[in-house]
């Protein structure tokens with residue numbers, strides 16, 4: 729049986745072959761889909777917020793350098809998402825108290841323009857979702873600041889023992905798997921019947937979620953990932969570009 733990972737790679741290869749000839753068309757199409765979308769999904773780390781949540785947590789727990797190196801390796805990656813997450817968490821072993829203290833002492837920094845953009849989309853009756861390979865406790869905090877309902881948050885769940893010690897993570901969440909973001913989007917389409925869904929993000933896992941997303945917008949406002957920049961039909965470095973497009 730072909731693994732989810734193999735399927736994802738096939739999609740990317742097909743996409744890169746076609747973007748060479750269709751860049752202009754896909755740019756216009758992507759803009760049109762964005763303006764007509766009934767749901768817009770944002771990646772969180774390095775997209776909605778300026779930092780990578782897991783790296784911040786690692787730094788806070790005193791293992792920043794080791795984990796940052798592992799994150800870079802995982803992103804370049806042949807390792808499955810779940811394995812990469814398991815390995816990094818085994819080193820961080822964050823307690824409930826450490827996670828709470830991280831959120832209070834170093835709340836995630838929102839990227840410029842994201843509050844206005846989410847507001848504008850919601851005024852237009854567009855459903856806004858946060859889909860993250862990061863941790864629900866941190867992403868929920870971000871969602872509350874953006875007035876996004878917590879039911880529109882998809883992320884991984886850390887588990888703790890009664891005494892607050894690290895007890896692993898919920899491996900059954902869709903976001904715990906390679907290709908998880910695409911799986912969430914497919915699930916949302918089935919559940920709510922969305923016709924046009926857009927995925928916005930900085931990373932390869934965001935790009936891979938299209939399809940099933942109808943369009944992908946690459947975001948390089950915090951970090952530019954070359955392969956994403958090359959493959960995205962529409963690549964932006966500021967959320968103002970999206971606000972401007974909605975004003976047209």
Ligand SMILES: [Mg+2]
Pocket residue numbers: 771772773774775929930931
């Ligand atoms: Mg990201």
